[in-house]
Amino acid sequence: MMIFGSSERGEKMDAARRIMRVLAICCLCNMASHAEQRNKTDDADNNKEKAVTIELTKLEITDSSLGLNYKIRNGSDRDVWVCSEPSSIPFEVYLTYDKQVLLIRKRLDVPCHMVWRAPPTPATYTRLSPGAVQPDSLLIDIPVAPRSIYATLDTAEVVQTVRCLALEIGYYDEDLPALVRRIFEVADEFNPESWNLDPNIREVYFRGLAVRSALSGFYVINKDPYGEGRVYVEYSHQALAGEKVLRMQINGVAIPYKGRIERLVQ
DSSP: OOOOOHHHHHHHHHHHHHHHHHHHHHHHHHHHHHHHHHHHHHHHHHHHHTSEEEEEEEEEEOSSEEEEEEEEEEOSSSOEEEEEESSSSSOEEEEOTTSOOEEEEEOSSSOOOOOOSSOOOOEEEEEEOTTOEEEEEEEEESSBOOBOSSSOEEEEEEEEEEEEEEEEEEEESSOHHHHHHHHHHHHTTSOGGGGGSOHHHHHHHOHHHHHHHHTTTHHHHOSOHHHHTEEEEOOOTTOSOOOEEEEEEEEEEEEEEEEEEEOOOO
């Protein structure tokens, strides 16, 4: 039998205590790590819940029509403004330049190389309150023929079956009327003669002036945007930035298409 002295026993007890403390610290660190990971996951879930989302509720393709039902949900904590009509027609639809996607879109912040005899009518953005859901539907004759406002279409026509359908909806996740008002307030501080800058310089370096010029009739056509719950926005040649896009894509469909396709403009 081995007999230990009091000092040796004390050293062994101190060593055991140190080991227990290390184990306890490791356990606490492990618990903290799991808690941190859980918090990160919770934050991601919360951000997902607070997002603006789009969901397909019904898709029906018959010999004569394409029916599409969807709903937009505002999961954020503020009002958002969703494009309900990009102009005088409720949506654009066309086959993309690669002939792969039938694109339906309601957006205003898009490039345009068209030359109009008269500018298109303003787009309509509808206010969607926090937690609100906005259902909508589209009905398009088959074979689908292109409808274009801002997209540039080629001259040649195609006849084919499209296997992919995409829907794009533009929205502002901020107070859109207030955004335009703030831009106007800053732009109005400039000398009006400066509005006659070279268009390229104005577009790149003084976009607020370009917005002020393009949306010159904003207050005339928007008497009470908050009361009406909608705001009308003229096309600004992408001077007014900040529009976000909800996109939904459906593969494996069979949709007859007849007409011109998108032309890729360099």
